[in-house]
Amino acid sequence: MTMPLRFERFSRTVHIEGTLHPETPLHVGAGRSLDVLDPDSPIVKDPFHRPVIPGSSFRGVLRSTAEMLLRGASPEGERLACLGVQDMDLLCCKDVAEEEEIKARGNTDPVLFRRLLDACCFACRVFGNVHMASKVRVADLILAEPDSWSGEYLRNRDGIRIDRRTGTVATGGKFDYEIVAPVPTFAFSIALDNPTEGELGLMLAAFDALNLGVAGLGGKRAAGLGRVRLIWSVREMTAEALLRGDAEGALLDEERLRACRNSLAAELKGFSSCGPAS
Numbered sequence: 001m002t003m004p005l006r007f008e009r010f011s012r013t014v015h016i017e018g019t020l021h022p023e024t025p026l027h028v029g030a031g032r033s034l035d036v037l038d039p040d041s042p043i044v045k046d047p048f049h050r051p052v053i054p055g056s057s058f059r060g061v062l063r064s065t066a067e068m069l070l071r072g073a074s075p076e077g078e079r080l081a082c083l084g085v086q087d088m089d090l091l092c093c094k095d096v097a098e099e100e101e102i103k104a105r106g107n108t109d110p111v112l113f114r115r116l117l118d119a120c121c122f123a124c125r126v127f128g129n130v131h132m133a134s135k136v137r138v139a140d141l142i143l144a145e146p147d148s149w150s151g152e153y154l155r156n157r158d159g160i161r162i163d164r165r166t167g168t169v170a171t172g173g174k175f176d177y178e179i180v181a182p183v184p185t186f187a188f189s190i191a192l193d194n195p196t197e198g199e200l201g202l203m204l205a206a207f208d209a210l211n212l213g214v215a216g217l218g219g220k221r222a223a224g225l226g227r228v229r230l231i232w233s234v235r236e237m238t239a240e241a242l243l244r245g246d247a248e249g250a251l252l253d254e255e256r257l258r259a260c261r262n263s264l265a266a267e268l269k270g271f272s273s274c275g276p277a278s
């Protein structure tokens with residue numbers, strides 16, 4: 001399937017929808033609280049004090065998991081997934097993006113934009129970077145069954161910081177953090193704009209890695225938190241379907257999803273041979 005350059009033409013959107021089932025407690029932190037009634041590190045909650053997993057957090061986990069897989073798949077892994085998220089000096093398209101004409105007209109001139117796109121690693125093409133919009137949109141994850149929510153699922157745990165030199169508890173090292181017990185499930189919805197088959201395959205591979213425990217969600221993972229299981233379905237909405245009044249789109253079956261996974265291997269092979277220099 002030939003995909004448009006980026007967003008100037010709508011070809012298709014792929015929606016991945018499903019449920020996230022925590023298998024161990026979750027701690028998706030909202031930052032340090034100064035409220036004396038709160039734990040030191042509360043989780044993110046909605047106005048009704050029910051837990052929410054920000055879409056940006058889930059998207060970040062999907063990205064870091066996909067990058068990890070891409071780097072592990074090839075000796076030239078950083079060509080597939082640069083380290084620009086950790087260090088801007090290592091961003092794949094940094095040199096091209098800093099060229100004067102790209103800075104001036106890169107967003108409006110298709111030829112210049114193509115140069116910028118060609119300089120990007122596979123991960124940045126999918127998830128974007130400071131110079132490139134993302135193809136991936138992730139909504140906040142809310143409770144799948146809010147009516148069965150109970151405040152008893154929120155608990156506080158104590159933690160301590162160890163002084164590495166002495167091996168004892170550091171001065172002022174006691175703290176507490178909030179967790180959600182692995183009871184409620186969360187609903188998620190992800191949209192991929194104009195993905196190639198291989199890019200969809202990459203997203204499915206990241207889902208598999210999460211289900212296998214290769215990656216997790218939220219903080220305190222070294223303490224065993226954040227193990228999740230995802231159940232999902234994939235629906236495709238094409239421009240042709242919308243133009244003929246079909247707003248439902250088509251559910252992709254297992255055979256088609258397997259083909260997407262196979263396409264990823266072929267696309268990565270092609271990318272490594274003609275992608276940007278590392």
Ligand SMILES: [Zn+2]
Nearest residue numbers: 082092121124
């Ligand atoms: Zn990159």
